[in-house]
Amino acid sequence: MPARGEDSGRTAWPRRIGWLLALWALGVLALGLVAGLLRLLMTAAGLTA
Template sequence: MSGKESFHDQPAHEEDPARKSPLWKRIGWLVTIWAGSVFVLFIFASLLRMFMTAAGMKSH
């Protein structure tokens, strides 16, 4: 090739750095990101409901 290393030129024994972290840490990040997205969705829905109520739309 042109002398530059590519992704495919890495030795097979070098693993992805994300794989080296413990399973509990990876699951912790997954749960944290999921909980954060649920919280942001709750805030957005609450603000939307507040604005709709202020505009005179009521959910009865």
């Protein structure tokens, strides 16, 4: 069994970057969904620009 950090260093960075991008994309998607829901609620209440 290799010591921690020997061979796993090569695969750790791409995996970490992948998780970072996935979490960022999910955060942006969640904000978009909340904004859309708020827009629908505001329109339903008669608050239009």
